[in-house]
Amino acid sequence: MVETPWLTIIGLGEDGPEGLSPASRDALTQAKVVMGPPRHLALLGETLAKQVEWPVPFADGLPLLLALRGQRVVVLASGDPFCFGAGSVIAAHLDRREWRAFPTPSTFSLAAAQLGWRLEETLCLGLHAAPLARLRPHLASGARAIVLLRDGHAPHALAAWLCAQGFGETRMTVMESLGGPRQRITNAPAQALPNRDFAHPLCVALEVAGNGPALPRSSGIDDSFFETDGQITKRPIRALTLSVLEPRAGLRLWDIGGGSGSIAVEWLLTHPTTQAVAIEPRADRAATIRRNADRLGVDRLQIVEGHAPKALADLPRPDAVFIGGGLSDGMLDHLTTTLPQGTRLVANAVTLESEALLASAQARLGGTLLRIELARAAPLGSKRGWKASYPVVQWAVVL
Structure with a gap:
């Protein structure tokens, strides 16, 4: 005979006990303690x-719950x-084995x-404990989303935010106390x-609509x-760089010399489970990275202000590392000898000195060495000609 777990988690709708299953009702009948928000x-x-009222913040209730272990809760x-x-x-x-749930x-x-x-075709987001900008990557005319919000003031904040993004024509359906008498x-x-x-x-x-720019x-x-x-890292080089970094679900990136944070931000935009750390020595640029990440809906970006490799000491191990600034012999030696x-x-x-470092590293450790040369059409007198950018040398290797 299977022993009944001591804890039962019950999903309660706005219709209260009337919507509960027989199993949920039995669990409530047998319970010695019921915990939940007021x-x-x-x-x-x-x-x-x-x-027992579950306290705020939520984490404070976990010790109270665990102290009841062994009782019917x-x-x-x-x-x-x-x-x-x-x-x-x-x-x-x-x-x-300690819990069961009845949703x-x-x-x-x-x-x-x-x-x-x-x-299955609708974006579902919980924004009751997250910034509204989490929506930003998904804003495009024709998209549909259902979002949870924290309180009665939040719909007005959401409406104002949508207007600021250029999507003021978005049709909003505000649904209060769904499934209940209210x-x-x-x-x-x-x-x-x-305004109520x-x-x-x-x-x-x-139902997203408007002329705002979609990501x-x-x-x-x-x-x-x-x-x-x-x-x-400008757009064409960034696209090539992300291609060789190969972001995938669940992987973590170190973006060393973050600058504006463009590589780390785009890495995070590829999948909601990706992780990234931007390491930037300048405080003003670190603040810029924070603003870019927050505005584009990837506030989970971790930013470390400091110089590599010293600033890397306590960071969780990465799956991929991009060096966009501060390249040196010492940094390459540290990374290639300590990374798993x-x-x-x-x-x-970009510089001849940095190219020489990468050429030497590729000769020792292998990988691919790519020289990227780009030119854009630009005015040349009364006509047009090609204006070349500085060439970029890219080294990519799996250690």
Whole structure:
């Protein structure tokens, strides 16, 4: 006979106990303690079990929960606890045999059912604890998204942000307390959202429209997307560099000599599970990298202000390293002797001295050496001619 876990995580909808399954009801009947946010406890009503409010911030509730180990405990969450909910955070602190979960329809499912949208073709984002700019990579006319927001003021903030990005024509559907007696739905373009209060919990469905610039999905987005003082890997070189860096889901990049952060930002744009660290010695440029990352929706970029290789000492190991600035014999020696086997290393050089370093390194360690020469059409008197850029030498190797 399988022993019942001590912890049950129950997804509670806005209709309260009426929407619970028989298994969820049995778990509540047997519980000695019920934990949850005040709103969920209010929806549940009176119980024979002791009720404990989950504190804010959320992390403060985990020690309280773990102290109850061995008792019959129910934790209340919204809808599907494992869809932008508390379930995965709680489960990470427990053995799989200690807990079970009974979800109800997620907010995304309820919203899609209201709108008649294909959920598998709709972007679903939890922005209740994340910046609105996480939406930026997905803004393109015709795109559809359902986003969770933190409180009743957030729809107005979202509308203002969309207008600032050039997408004020976006159709917003604000859905309050979906599935419950207080359900209310409001439709309006972002630029004309009614000036009234909205009640939490809520989500907003977006049908994106407007003339704002969409972020391309290919490598080498336009330089105009980045704030820069001129220290930037320009678009064509960036596209070639990202091609040899080969970003993939879950991989981590070190961008040494970050400049404007363009390589690290584009690495993060390729997939939501990629990670990156930008190492930049100048404080003003580090601040620029932060602004570029935040504005383009990749606020997960880690920025380290300092000089490599000293600044690399305590960083988590990378899967790929790009050297865009500060190239030296000492740095190459440090990286090629300390990085684990299988790390992909890419370095770009413009000066003759830096080229010599890369040529020497390629002779010793192998890899590919590529000389990139570009020219653009430019006025030449009354006609046009080719204006050459400085050639770039690129070394790429897997250690």
